[in-house]
Amino acid sequence: MxxxxxxxxxxxxxxxxxxxxxxxxxxxxxxxxxxxxxxxxxxxxxxxxxxxxxxxxxxxxxxxxxxxxFTFSEAISFQIDCDDQAEADHYYAELTKDGGEESACGWVKDKFGVSWQVIPAGFTELVADPDPERAARAMAAMMKMKRLDVAELRRAADAG
Structure with a gap:
């Protein structure tokens, strides 16, 4: 190689x-x-x-x-690990405009049909929290979202 x-x-x-x-x-x-x-x-x-x-x-x-x-499917996607919520919101908005599509849990398809996962900083720590109940609350909140909102996920995680 x-x-x-x-x-x-x-x-x-x-x-x-x-x-x-x-x-x-x-x-x-x-x-x-x-x-x-x-x-x-x-x-x-x-x-x-x-x-x-x-x-x-x-x-x-x-x-x-x-x-x-051949066409694209959600079986392959690209993750965008963003520095903060504002950057995640920017990419989410850009990728879904002009024919792009929202999906669930931070996933979008761009106007060419390519799938992306837009991940704001702090997301992974919340859904992989060492406290399984806290992680479950964050995960349950995420399952109801299209665009990931870390502040909302944190509120859900802390609601125990």
Whole structure:
């Protein structure tokens, strides 16, 4: 294995370049890389974007315009570990606008169908609290939420 480690490949149906542009604009320090185009031999339309490389938060990705055969599902998601509630609210709002969808428990789908978990700081400590009753109260509150609200989770955890 090279020292570069892993690259995540995301399969799109013609939207790889738009998705890469979107992701690098959404995350600070994101950057675009090489773009490869389909040659005359196909299988895509000659000159159309085949792949686009991009990096967000130090993670390398390749967007592949592979066609409609495969789509994204919630079986794979990307976690965004945020510094605070305001940052989590920002990403949650950005990822759900323009056709994105809210789900449950901090999960969202962006406008390309990619699933994300938006996690504010303090969340994991509450649902994994060493006191099982406190953790259960936080977990029960989380199960009723779409956007995670750490202050509300803390109130629920402390309500015992």
């Amino acid at each position: 090279t020292s570069n480690g892993f690259t995540t490949c995301l399969w799109f149906d013609g939207e790889a370049e738009a998705a890469a542009d979107y992701y690098v604009s959404l995350f600070k320090g994101g950057k675009l890389g090489r773009v490869a185009r389909y040659p005359e031999t196909g299988p895509g339309r000659t000159g159309a974007v085949m792949t686009v490389e991009f990096e967000i938060n130090g993670q390398r990705f390749v967007g592949l315009n592979g066609g409609p055969q």
